[in-house]
Amino acid sequence: MIQHLTAIWKYRHFLLALIRLDLRLRYRRSVFGIGWSLLNPIAMTVVFCLVFSGLMGNGNWRAYSTYLLAGMAVWGFLRDSTLAGCRALLANESYIRQSPLPFGLYTLRTVAGQAIHSLIAMAVVVVMASALLPGGLNILQGPPLPSGLTPGGWRTFEMVPIVLPGLLLAFVAAWAVATIMAFANVYFQDTQHLLDVGAQIMFFLTPIIYEADQLRSRGMNWVIDLNPVSLYLGLIRDPLLTGQAPSLTLFAQGAGFTALLVGLAFGVVGWLQKRVIFHL
Amino acid sequence: MAKIELNDVGLTFTIRQNKHVTLKEYLVRGLLFKSVAQPGLSVRALSGLTLRVADGDRLGVIGHNGAGKSTLLKLLAGIYPPTAGVCAVEGRVCSLFDITLGFEPEASGWENITYRAYLQGESPASLKRKMAGIAEFSELGDFLDVPVRYYSAGMMMRLAFSIATAIEPEILLIDEVLSTGDLSFHNKAKARMAEMMSTARMMVLVAHDLDTVRSVCNRAVWLQHGSIAREGTPDEVVDAYVRSVNGGRDPSPHVGGVTAATALAAA
Numbered sequence: 001m002i003q004h005l006t007a008i009w010k011y012r013h014f015l016l017a018l019i020r021l022d023l024r025l026r027y028r029r030s031v032f033g034i035g036w037s038l039l040n041p042i043a044m045t046v047v048f049c050l051v052f053s054g055l056m057g058n059g060n061w062r063a064y065s066t067y068l069l070a071g072m073a074v075w076g077f078l079r080d081s082t083l084a085g086c087r088a089l090l091a092n093e094s095y096i097r098q099s100p101l102p103f104g105l106y107t108l109r110t111v112a113g114q115a116i117h118s119l120i121a122m123a124v125v126v127v128m129a130s131a132l133l134p135g136g137l138n139i140l141q142g143p144p145l146p147s148g149l150t151p152g153g154w155r156t157f158e159m160v161p162i163v164l165p166g167l168l169l170a171f172v173a174a175w176a177v178a179t180i181m182a183f184a185n186v187y188f189q190d191t192q193h194l195l196d197v198g199a200q201i202m203f204f205l206t207p208i209i210y211e212a213d214q215l216r217s218r219g220m221n222w223v224i225d226l227n228p229v230s231l232y233l234g235l236i237r238d239p240l241l242t243g244q245a246p247s248l249t250l251f252a253q254g255a256g257f258t259a260l261l262v263g264l265a266f267g268v269v270g271w272l273q274k275r276v277i278f279h280l
Numbered sequence: 281m282a283k284i285e286l287n288d289v290g291l292t293f294t295i296r297q298n299k300h301v302t303l304k305e306y307l308v309r310g311l312l313f314k315s316v317a318q319p320g321l322s323v324r325a326l327s328g329l330t331l332r333v334a335d336g337d338r339l340g341v342i343g344h345n346g347a348g349k350s351t352l353l354k355l356l357a358g359i360y361p362p363t364a365g366v367c368a369v370e371g372r373v374c375s376l377f378d379i380t381l382g383f384e385p386e387a388s389g390w391e392n393i394t395y396r397a398y399l400q401g402e403s404p405a406s407l408k409r410k411m412a413g414i415a416e417f418s419e420l421g422d423f424l425d426v427p428v429r430y431y432s433a434g435m436m437m438r439l440a441f442s443i444a445t446a447i448e449p450e451i452l453l454i455d456e457v458l459s460t461g462d463l464s465f466h467n468k469a470k471a472r473m474a475e476m477m478s479t480a481r482m483m484v485l486v487a488h489d490l491d492t493v494r495s496v497c498n499r500a501v502w503l504q505h506g507s508i509a510r511e512g513t514p515d516e517v518v519d520a521y522v523r524s525v526n527g528g529r530d531p532s533p534h535v536g537g538v539t540a541a542t543a544l545a546a547a
Contacts, residue, residue: 014398018384021395025386094382098375099399100358188303274361278293 001266007102015105015112022113037117038124041072048209062132070125070237071208077118078174078229079199081111085178086185086192093280103273104265107178115171122167122236129240130156155243162245166235166254173232173258176265183272186279206230228257282371282450282482284333284356290364291326291348291355291506325351326506329365333499338483340493340514342521343503349486352503353377353453356484371482372401374449376473379440380433389424389431389439390415396443410446417472418442419465438465445472452480456487490518 008015027034045068049061088106095101133152185191206229207215215223224230231254235246326348333339341349354360355367357375382399383392393414397407415424418438428436454473477483477496487493493500493514500517502510510520 010401011398013402013404014395017391017395017398021384021387021391095399097359098378098382101399188306190302190304194303277360 001270004102004104004266004269008105008108011101011105014101015109018109019112019116022109023116026113026117034120037120041069041076041121042124044072045069052209066125066129066132067211067237067241068209069121069128070241071206071233073118073121073125074170074233074236075203075206075208075229076121077114078170078177078232079203080117081114081174082177082181083192083195083199084114085110085174086181086195088178088182089186089276089280090182096277096280103182103269103276104175104179107182108175111171111175111178114174126156126160126240130154133241152243156240159239159243159245163236163239165251166232166239166246169254169258170232170236173261176258176261179265180261180268183268183276186276202227202229207233231257282335283368284331284370284451284482284484285368286329286331286365287367288365289326289329289331289355289362289367290324291351291360292363293323293325295321295323324506326355326362327364328507331501331508331511333482333484335481337499338477338497339485340497340500340517341484341486341503342488342490342493342500342518343509347503348506349503350377350455351506353455353484353486356451357453369451371450372447373451373453374400374444374447374476374480375453376441376444377453377455377486379444380436383428383436383440385429386427388427389418389420392428392439393424393443396440397446400444400447402447414442414446417446417468434462434465441469441472445469445476448479449476450481452476452483454483454485456485456489456492490522493518 027036045065048068049065052064085107088110089096089103092106092109095106096103130152133156181191181195205223206227207224212224212230215221231250234250235254238244239246329352341352343349351360353375354377355362356369357373358369361367382396384395387395390411393411394407397410397414402410418424418441420435420439423431423435424439428439431439454477474496477485483497485493485497497514500512500514501508502517502521510517
């Protein structure tokens, strides 16, 4: 385990150079450049906002759109890292056939690229939450959301350091899942299609377009309690929006679940790293 | 201290009818037909290899196509893990085979030099010193600013060879079937290889040109069906190999065989 990580550290220059390349290629010859990383979440937010803000957000579009974009940014990172990460070993086959590099490096390449991408979206979320939520530059009209999304303004910026451990946990978790799925995808190439379907389902099972309390009030607690994605939303999105630090219990749950994923990933790597080359 | 130690190493590939099984197929077959295990064909690429290469050794590997020579190199490079036995390789390895693999097609030649050099374990500081040398050796000039996607196979080969040979390896693994572009570059590449062979602390060379084995190596092994048929001094092993090629399995030399052998060796 330590060995695997030190091996990745040894090739950090290689990894960083490739991540830089990926980022540059992604935005090359595009008019919006880095703006593309925002287009998808913003477009989704606008659409959902138009359709659902009356239904889910009590007509309070400022709070609802911020809530949506924040959820979408976190969710988008987890989904894209998993979907892109599961192709990492196949995409880097030519390197694998040439040098014995640690396999975690290839998934890290993908996930780190996605993370940088998502941090831009997160930055927009912070600015938006600060400006649109009550207490910020604009005073909201209309009734507040049930869970009481009150602060904004400077409070949002104060929350940024408190959210950092959550971001780190999400990053590690995404890396672990991507690694597991990348190995699975080598053996069963329909893994990526299954993940696509799975992500679609998870999106609606996760309190992103609706609020957790709306489900809880209807006695559907299990949807949230059994859904690990809501852990990361609770650690990243909710503090930014409510101005309240996550409870230690939630933090412990998030750390515990992430540790579980990391353990699984190392298990898979240890189990398959000597065999996967024969299946590529 | 460079060291290669193979202890009773075996490597078995399992070849499947379909390269990839889908999960759906796997489940359907498992549930309905109860025969998940696909009838894979086992191919023993290497078996029972015991080999020690010490500092200063220049080992030549000869044998028929499919005898396991390239597989042995890949095993030593750490790309294939052994499926049996223990394979210990210590030292900085430089492998000269499949070197055109793993270019980033969208990146320029310069950038690919960086990636490849980092992949071979260079640091930004040590690369800086070598960068100009690599570029010069490749003779690609302004083409280095162009994405590698637009390179011809020969240009790719030049770039790959220039990078791969820029490091000072402790263990040098070479597949001789390395074609190195046009004639002028080929001669230059040959000189560079000769230089590397003389400076590397240890070398394993897979060769079809038996003369090279005689002149460069101080030890040789003859691989047959994945195991060592003969091991010893280059002359001894090459002679035995040539005899078997010419005279079937008959090891005793006869006049016709010897002349043919010398002709083959000279070719």
